[in-house]
Structure formats: structure tokens, C-alpha cells
Amino acid sequence: MKKFLSKINRRDALTLLVLVGIFAFFFIMLQTGAASHQFKNMIIPMTYYILLAISLNLMVGVLGELSLGHAGFMSVGAYTGCFLSVMLVEHFPDLPMFVYLPVAMLCGGLMAALFGVIIGIPALRVKGDYLAIVTLAFCEIIKTVIINLDFLGGAIGFDTDKIVPDRNKALTLLPYAAFAVIVSAILIMNLVRSKHGRAIMAVRDNRIAAEACGINVNFYKVAVFGIAAFFAGVAGVLYGHNDVLLKSSTFDFNMSIEILIMVVLGGMGSNMLGSVIAAVVMTALPEILRDFSDYRMLIYSVMLIVIMLFTSAPALAGIRERLSLNFIKDAVTKRIAAAKAKKANKTKEEQK
Amino acid sequence: MTLLIQTLIQGISLGSIYALIALGYTMVYGIAKMLNFAHGDVIMVGAYTIYSTILLAHFPGWLGVISAVVFCGVLGVVIEFLAYKPLRGAPSLNVLITAIGVSYLLQNMALLLFGGNQKSMLPDSFDFPDVKIGNTGITVTGEVIFTITLTVVLMVALTLFINKTKMGKAMRAVSEDKDAARLMGINVNRTISVTFAIGSILAAFASLCYGMSYAYIKPTTGSMPGIKAFTAAVFGGIGSIPGAMLGGFVIGILEKLSSAYISTQFTDAIVFGVLIVMLVVRPTGLLGKKIREKV
Amino acid sequence: MSDRKTVMSVNGTEMFSPPSNILIPTRDEGKKPVLDVRGLGIDFGGLRAVDEFTITVSPTEISGLIGPNGAGKTTVFNLLTNVYKPTRGAILLDGHPTAGKSVAQVNRMGIARTFQNIRLFDQMTVLDNVRVGMSNNTRCNFAESFLRLPGYFKAEKRSRERALELLSIFNMESEAYTLAGNLPYGAQRRLEIIRALATEPKVLLLDEPAAGMNPSETHALMESIRQIRDQFGIAIVLIEHDMNLVMGVCEGIAVLNFGKVIAKGTPDQIKNNEAVIEAYLGRQEKKEA
Numbered sequence: 007m008k009k010f011l012s013k014i015n016r017r018d019a020l021t022l023l024v025l026v027g028i029f030a031f032f033f034i035m036l037q038t039g040a041a042s043h044q045f046k047n048m049i050i051p052m053t054y055y056i057l058l059a060i061s062l063n064l065m066v067g068v069l070g071e072l073s074l075g076h077a078g079f080m081s082v083g084a085y086t087g088c089f090l091s092v093m094l095v096e097h098f099p100d101l102p103m104f105v106y107l108p109v110a111m112l113c114g115g116l117m118a119a120l121f122g123v124i125i126g127i128p129a130l131r132v133k134g135d136y137l138a139i140v141t142l143a144f145c146e147i148i149k150t151v152i153i154n155l156d157f158l159g160g161a162i163g164f165d166t167d168k169i170v171p172d173r174n175k176a177l178t179l180l181p182y183a184a185f186a187v188i189v190s191a192i193l194i195m196n197l198v199r200s201k202h203g204r205a206i207m208a209v210r211d212n213r214i215a216a217e218a219c220g221i222n223v224n225f226y227k228v229a230v231f232g233i234a235a236f237f238a239g240v241a242g243v244l245y246g247h248n249d250v251l252l253k254s255s256t257f258d259f260n261m262s263i264e265i266l267i268m269v270v271l272g273g274m275g276s277n278m279l280g281s282v283i284a285a286v287v288m289t290a291l292p293e294i295l296r297d298f299s300d301y302r303m304l305i306y307s308v309m310l311i312v313i314m315l316f317t318s319a320p321a322l323a324g325i326r327e328r329l330s331l332n333f334i335k336d337a338v339t340k341r342i343a344a345a346k347a348k349k350a351n352k353t354k355e356e357q358k
Numbered sequence: 359m360t361l362l363i364q365t366l367i368q369g370i371s372l373g374s375i376y377a378l379i380a381l382g383y384t385m386v387y388g389i390a391k392m393l394n395f396a397h398g399d400v401i402m403v404g405a406y407t408i409y410s411t412i413l414l415a416h417f418p419g420w421l422g423v424i425s426a427v428v429f430c431g432v433l434g435v436v437i438e439f440l441a442y443k444p445l446r447g448a449p450s451l452n453v454l455i456t457a458i459g460v461s462y463l464l465q466n467m468a469l470l471l472f473g474g475n476q477k478s479m480l481p482d483s484f485d486f487p488d489v490k491i492g493n494t495g496i497t498v499t500g501e502v503i504f505t506i507t508l509t510v511v512l513m514v515a516l517t518l519f520i521n522k523t524k525m526g527k528a529m530r531a532v533s534e535d536k537d538a539a540r541l542m543g544i545n546v547n548r549t550i551s552v553t554f555a556i557g558s559i560l561a562a563f564a565s566l567c568y569g570m571s572y573a574y575i576k577p578t579t580g581s582m583p584g585i586k587a588f589t590a591a592v593f594g595g596i597g598s599i600p601g602a603m604l605g606g607f608v609i610g611i612l613e614k615l616s617s618a619y620i621s622t623q624f625t626d627a628i629v630f631g632v633l634i635v636m637l638v639v640r641p642t643g644l645l646g647k648k649i650r651e652k653v
Numbered sequence: 654m655s656d657r658k659t660v661m662s663v664n665g666t667e668m669f670s671p672p673s674n675i676l677i678p679t680r681d682e683g684k685k686p687v688l689d690v691r692g693l694g695i696d697f698g699g700l701r702a703v704d705e706f707t708i709t710v711s712p713t714e715i716s717g718l719i720g721p722n723g724a725g726k727t728t729v730f731n732l733l734t735n736v737y738k739p740t741r742g743a744i745l746l747d748g749h750p751t752a753g754k755s756v757a758q759v760n761r762m763g764i765a766r767t768f769q770n771i772r773l774f775d776q777m778t779v780l781d782n783v784r785v786g787m788s789n790n791t792r793c794n795f796a797e798s799f800l801r802l803p804g805y806f807k808a809e810k811r812s813r814e815r816a817l818e819l820l821s822i823f824n825m826e827s828e829a830y831t832l833a834g835n836l837p838y839g840a841q842r843r844l845e846i847i848r849a850l851a852t853e854p855k856v857l858l859l860d861e862p863a864a865g866m867n868p869s870e871t872h873a874l875m876e877s878i879r880q881i882r883d884q885f886g887i888a889i890v891l892i893e894h895d896m897n898l899v900m901g902v903c904e905g906i907a908v909l910n911f912g913k914v915i916a917k918g919t920p921d922q923i924k925n926n927e928a929v930i931e932a933y934l935g936r937q938e939k940k941e942a
Binding site for chain 1 (some may be wrong): 387393441444445446447448449451452453455456458459460462463465466467469470585588589592596623624626627630631633634637638641642643
């Protein structure tokens with residue numbers, strides 16, 4: 007076990023542990039009936055938002071490209087997956103869910119990945135804020151096109167209620183959602199800790215130096231677009247199966263921004279734990295604030311501003327240092343580094 | 359032919375509104391190097407200010423416009439001071455998220471104060487008479503003439519301000535190089551505040567034009583024109599003032615043309631599609647500066 | 654190879670192999686040059702930033718590129734690595750033209766470089782910086798990475814060991830897990846060299862490797878440069894303002910001024926070259942009749 011743990015990055019192990027913990031908690035709450043109605047409705051959204059946040063973090067935090075089109079990829083996945091599920095359920099009424107739901111997720115993800123690559127190629131030409139606009143524009147185009155496609159329900163929406171007939175949807179969907187999210191998280195974290203992940207981060211840190219190291223920057227950019235879109239698509243399929251009616255107008259840039267907020271608050275970069283926690287908290291927050299009725303979105307927006315000011319204002323760096331547990335983290339990192347260095351020296355001596 | 363000319367005139371009118379808003383985006387971007395996502399909502403605030411002074415408090419129309427201009431200008435400065443100034447030097451993405459937070463805040467304040475139902479923004483007395491051009495069958499509404507005239511006047515004034523005044527020179531200097539400007543004795547903080555004030559004042563005028571063309575307002579009113587104007591700013595090359603004007607007109611005309619000749623439903627898709635093609639061909643917009651990366 | 658043999662045609666003009674311009678070290682005698690640059694030039698607007706730049710570098714030669722500020726030295730490096738597209742001329746690496754290749758492809762062909770203004774991957778560890786350099790020599794496909802198949806572990810282990818080995822050249826293995834951005838200046842310069850070496854180049858271009866280093870660090874760097882040449886058997890071209898380093902380590906030197914090569918030769922020849930002295934110190938008043 008120790009050997010296994012040393013092989014996978016400790017932070018990734020912690021992320022996985024937290025994920026498993028969250029899902030176990032959800033499952034227990036649902037099984038025992040301890041979950042309130044309100045909480046029940048939050049569970050599946052929390053799982054797909056985790057997936058959305060992780061995949062957007064791959065794009066924004068690891069590749070370093072700002073995308074405002076994540077909701078667009080999500081909608082492609084949602085419509086593809088749900089269309090497929092509806093077809094399968096209609097034509098093969100006896101088909102069990104553990105067959106058609108994974109198929110729908112895979113196909114939804116693949117279709118979204120295709121769109122990701124299609125959007126990623128022209129996006130190579132632009133960067134920074136311009137890229138944000140190009141992705142936002144693509145997202146709006148996808149939205150407009152879907153509204154005008156009659157076989158996807160047009161402006162009325164696409165009826166997905168019959169896919170999961172169960173009344174206790176959250177409990178039915180949770181195992182699939184949990185499985186999909188955990189597998190996706192493992193895949194994404196594995197990628198980040200590999201040669202390819204390092205190449206992607208190199209592109210983020212210094213594109214010119216990455217090129218000079220022989221890294222095919224364009225290839226990696228398009229690849230990340232595709233990969234991130236794939237997982238957004240899978241999340242979209244979950245969204246669609248949890249909902250009763252798909253309306254393409256919900257997948258607008260505001261949704262992309264919501265996901266972006268999670269990624270930024272969670273702390274961008276190779277560590278996915280922040281995205282996971284931020285996704286859970288930010289999904290729950292508007293619901294928790296529901297007691298404040300009319301004031302809840304007002305409080306939400308004030309909190310967002312205050313959190314951003316507190317976490318990123320350069321003037322508050324000193325206070326942050328004192329309040330946070332950074333000094334513990336630093337001490338631990340230092341010890342780990344020292345231990346590793348010692349080991350490295352030892353092996354070197356042995357070689358001599 | 360009549361339809362084409364009429365569509366073009368409507369497009370220019372809509373484009374004027376976009377251009378006024380886009381100027382706010384582009385000036386703030388040029389000087390503070392940030393995307394002020396809340397800018398679209400300043401229009402909404404302006405619209406509600408006009409609505410409250412004229413329709414709720416029954417003040418005369420000119421006072422409504424003046425109060426909107428003053429209120430938006432002050433609001434712009436206050437937002438900058440409270441939300442953006444503390445973040446100067448922070449990663450740009452974090453500033454963007456804060457701006458989104460401000461946008462949510464403005465929308466929700468309006469929602470609390472005025473409710474979610476749409477309201478008629480201006481009284482009927484604000485109608486201008488339509489103008490018929492000879493016997494060509496072309497009718498231009500008074501609102502369109504007012505909007506275009508106001509926009510042209512504001513643009514000329516802005517251009518003069520930027521090019522002829524000391525503050526305008528300071529703004530150009532800060533947008534070129536903040537640190538060098540500071541070393542030359544320019545008060546960078548004040549320059550940024552003035553920029554926000556000007557951008558917000560332009561947005562207040564845009565809200566007047568918007569109200570005259572669309573009549574109804576609600577708390578999310580500023581969102582879509584904001585995004586469109588933002589696209590216009592990017593289209594023209596963000597940071598460039600003539601670019602924002604040009605981009606605004608292009609996007610406005612494009613929108614009206616495609617809804618008149620192609621499809622009303624696909625209008626947004628067409629506008630955004632042209633934007634993408636444009637950015638792929640010219641990655642820094644129509645008039646944006648090409649930046650050569652130094653190796 | 655005969656001196657007048659047609660090698661290739663660039664922009665319609667026939668290129669001829671010029672006589673070797675820089676002294677070939679005796680150990681490289683009879684070997685073809687690894688880097689053969691002919692008539693290279695680039696214009697920025699109307700300015701001829703580099704013109705008629707012609708040098709050859711033999712396989713294990715250490716050569717220097719010197720010249721006053723703004724002479725176009727870094728531009729030459731940018732041309733050699735295809736960051737800039739040359740307006741004129743051709744570059745042959747081991748006999749293969751690099752024209753039309755991307756920056757990454759040129760690196761894979763065998764030219765690696767460091768940068769004057771250090772360009773490290775700041776948010777990554779020292780070890781990972783080196784491993785990025787090894788990317789193209791690490792065999793591990795996407796499936797192996799995603800699913801952690803045995804190939805992944807093999808590749809990771811090999812790349813880690815190799816990277817630590819490379820780091821030990823500059824005694825940096827104890828810093829392996831520090832973030833590159835947190836390293837002191839001198840160490841950052843050394844890391845850039847290691848990262849470039851990790852790409853397994855045939856020619857290593859060093860852009861002011863001693864900038865910001867103190868004399869003892871510079872002295873150590875000289876030793877390291879020689880060690881790299883001997884251990885890896887590669888050619889090194891360096892831009893440097895520190896004349897002790899240039900004269901101490903380079904076997905051939907080219908002097909650039911206003912984008913043109915004004916002198917080539919051994920360190921001793923360069924030291925006494927009038928044109929060079931003039932470029933650095935300015936024209937001496939000539940006695941006029």
C-alpha cells in the first residue's frame with residue numbers, strides 16, 4: 007500500500023480520498039433518508055459540477071488558456087447523450103440503465119470532444135482575452151443552433167423525463183455519477199502527472215521555452231481542448247439525465263462563468279482538490295442561502311467579491327499568510343524536499 | 359433597396375449603442391488592463407436611474423438624463439475604488455471574477471429594488487417624430503436620429519478629450535506604460551478613476567438610447583448588450599478607441615442585416631460566427647496593435 | 654566535399670559550400686561541420702538586422718559569437734532556431750536544411766538553446782523542467798499516461814533517473830524538488846543549460862550563460878561548458894559579453910557588428926583584430942595629412 011501510495015502523487019491521493027468521502031456521505035444520506043428534499047436536489051448537480059470544475063481546471067489551470075465556452079461543450083454532451091438515451095429507451099424498453107447510461111456518457115463525451123477539437127483548432131490563432139471571446143462566441147453559436155433544431159425540442163426544450171423514470175432520481179443516478187466522476191478525476195490526474203501533463207504545464211509557464219524544448223505546442227493545446235470538452239460532455243450527460251427538460255438557453259455564458267468561478271476560487275493548477283471543494287461549496291451556497299430568500303443572490307455576489315478581494319488582493323498578502331496554514335504546508339514541503347534530496351544524494355554516492 | 363437602406367440605418371443606430379458601450383470596455387481595458395465585466399450592468403443601472411427620476415419621481419426628462427450620467431459616473435468610480443483597485447497587481451483572471459461578482463451584485467440590487475418584471479423605461483412624451491425622406495418610402499424614426507446624433511457628438515467629444523486635454527494625454531500615457539507614466543509624475547490612480555467615470559458616463563447615454571429603442575427594461579437588461587458590445591470592442595481590437603467605435607457599428611449593422619435578410623433566429627450565431635472568423639484572420643482585431651513577442 | 658559543389662538553392666540563388674570559416678579543432682579534422690550557415694539574413698521593416706551571416710561549426714567545437722549590444726547576436730540565435738524566418742540564406746544541420754521547420758521540429762533535429770532573459774517553467778519543479786526537455790526522448794503515449802499502464806512507470810522511472818543524472822553535472826540534484834522560479838539567478842541559468850541538454854542536441858546555443866554570475870561562478874561555468882562538450886560530444890555556440898570566458902573556452906570566434914560578421918578566427922586573432930577593437934572601442938582618430 008505504501009509503495010502504491012508513493013507511486014501516485016500524495017495530493018492526488020488526497021483528492022481521491024475526498025471524492026470517495028463526499029460520495030459515500032451522499033450515499034449514506036440518501037440511503038438512510040436523512041437527506042432533506044433540498045439536499046437531495048443538490049447531490050447530482052454537485053457531482054457534475056465537480057467534473058466540470060476539474061475539466062475546466064485542466065484547461066485554465068494546467069494549460070493556462072481562459073475558456074468561457076465550457077457550458078457549450080456541456081450542452082453538446084447533454085443533448086447527444088440524452089438523445090441517445092431517449093432513443094435506446096424507446097426502442098429497447100427492457101434495456102437496463104447500466105447499459106444505456108454509460109453508453110450515453112461515452113458518446114456524449116466523444117461528441118463534445120469532437121466539438122472541442124473543432125473549436126480548438128481556430129482558437130490556436132488567438133490567445134488570452136481574445137480566446138475567451140472566441141470560446142464564448144462558440145458557446146453562444148451552439149446554443150442558438152440547438153434552439154433551432156426541432157428534433158432536439160427546439161425552443162420548448164428536450165424532454166428527458168422518461169430516461170430515468172425513477173422518482174428517487176438522485177439515488178438511482180448517484181452510483182453512475184460517482185463512478186464517472188472518480189474515473190474521470192483519476193484519468194485527468196494521471197494525465198497531469200505524466201510526460202504529457204508536464205508538456206502542457208510547460209506550455210502554460212513559458213510557451214516559447216516549451217517550443218524550444220521540442221514540444222508541439224499546437225498539438226497539446228488542441229488535445230487539451232478535446233480532453234476538457236470530453237469530460238464537460240460527460241458532465242452534461244449527467245445533467246441531462248438528472249433534469250426533466252433540457253433547454254439550451256441554460257447553457258449560456260453565465261453557466262461557463264459559474265464553472266470558472268469554482269476553478270478560480272479552488273485555486274488553479276495541477277492540484278484538483280481545490281476545484282472539487284469549490285465546486286461542492288459553490289453549488290451548495292445558493293441553496294444554503296435560500297433561507298435569506300430575496301437576499302440570497304445578493305449575499306452570494308457580495309461573498310464572491312469579498313472572497314476574491316481577500317484571496318487575491320496584494321495588500322492582504324500578509325494577513326493571508328498569518329491566517330492560512332501555509333507555514334505548516336511550507337514546513338512539510340521543505341521536509342519532503344530535504345528527504346528526497348537526501349535520497350538522491352545517497353543513490354548518487356552508491357553509484358560512485 | 360428601401361429595405362436595405364432602412365436596415366442599414368437601423369444597424370447604425372444599434373451599432374451606436376454598442377459603440378458607446380464598447381468604448382467603456384476598451385478604455386478600461388487599455389488603461390487598467392482588465393475586462394470590466396460589470397460594465398454592461400452599468401447600462402442597466404443608468405436605465406433604472408432614468409426610469410426612477412422620470413417615471414417614479416416625475417422629474418422632467420432632462421433631469422433624468424443628467425441624474426443617470428452623474429449616478430453612473432460616480433458608480434463607475436466607486437466600483438473601481440472598492441472592488442478593482444485593491445486587486446491591482448493580482449492575476450487578471452481573479453480581477454475578472456471580481457468583476458463578475460460586481461455584475462451579479464448590481465443585477466441583484468436592481469432585482470431587489472425594482473423587482474424582476476420588465477418596466478417601461480421612458481414616458482410616452484419621449485417619442486420623437488418620425489422623419490420621412492422625400493418620396494423614397496424610407497422612414498427614419500426620431501429615436502434613430504437622436505441616437506446617431508448623440509453618439510457622433512459623444513465620439514467627437516471623446517476624441518477631442520483624449521487628444522487635446524492634459525488628462526487625455528495622461529490616459530494615453532498610462533495605457534502605454536503605467537510605470538513610466540508614474541515616473542513622469544502622472545497620478546495613475548486618478549487617471550484610472552477618470553477612465554472608469556468616462557466609460558460609465560458613456561454607458562449612461564447608451565442606456566438612454568437603449569430605452570428609446572427597446573422601451574422595456576429589467577435587471578438583466580445590460581447583460582446581452584454588454585456581451586455584444588464587448589465582442590464589438592474585441593472585434594475592433596480591444597484597447598483601441600477607434601476600434602471600439604468601428605467594431606460597434608460593424609456588429610450593429612451585421613446584426614440588423616442578418617436578421618432582415620437571413621434569419622432572426624440565427625442572428626446571434628451569425629454575428630458570433632463572423633467574430634470568430636475575424637479573430638482567426640486577424641487575431642488582435644481590426645485595429646488592434648500587433649504585439650511581437652520578444653525572444 | 655569540394656568547395657564549389659552546389660548544395661542547394663535558396664530563393665533562386667545557388668548556394669555554394671564556402672570554405673570553412675572558423676578554425677576546425679584538430680580532433681574534428683576530416684569531419685563534416687554539424688552546423689553550416691550560409692548567407693543568413695533577416696530584415697525587420699527596412700532594417701537589415703542580420704546580413705550575410707556565414708559560419709560553420711564542427712561537431713565538437715566550442716565557438717563564440719560576440720559583438721557590441723544590438724549587433725544582432727540574439728537575432729542570429731532566433732534565426733538558427735527558426736523563431737524568426739530568415740529573409741535570405743540557409744541553415745544546414747548535419748547536412749539537412751532547417752527551412753520551413755517549426756521551432757519544435759528544429760529542436761528535435763538537434764538544436765537546443767538557452768535564453769538571454771531566462772525562460773524557465775517557473776511553476777514546475779527543477780526536476781520537471783529537465784523532464785520537459787526530455788519529452789521527445791521519453792516514450793509514453795496518451796493511453797499509457799491516462800491508464801498508468803506499465804509503459805508509464807517505465808518511462809517515468811527512466812526520465813526521473815536521467816534527469817537527476819543531468820542535474821548532477823551542475824551539482825543541482827539537491828534542488829530537484831524546488832520550484833524553478835524560486836531558484837537563485839545563477840542556478841536558473843544552469844538549469845536552462847541542463848534543460849537544453851536534456852533534449853539531446855547536436856548543437857547547443859547558449860545566450861549569455863554567464864550574465865549575472867560572479868567570477869567564481871563564471872569560472873565554474875567555463876569548466877562545465879568544456880565538460881559538456883567532452884561528455885556529450887556536441888558543438889556549443891555561445892553569446893557572451895564576458896571576454897575572459899569567451900577567450901578562455903572558445904576555439905573559434907565570430908564578431909558581429911550591425912548585423913554583419915566583421916571578423917572570424919581564433920581568440921588570439923580576434924584579440925588583435927583592428928576591426929574588432931574599433932567596433933568595441935570606437936574609431937581612433939587617424940592622423941590626416
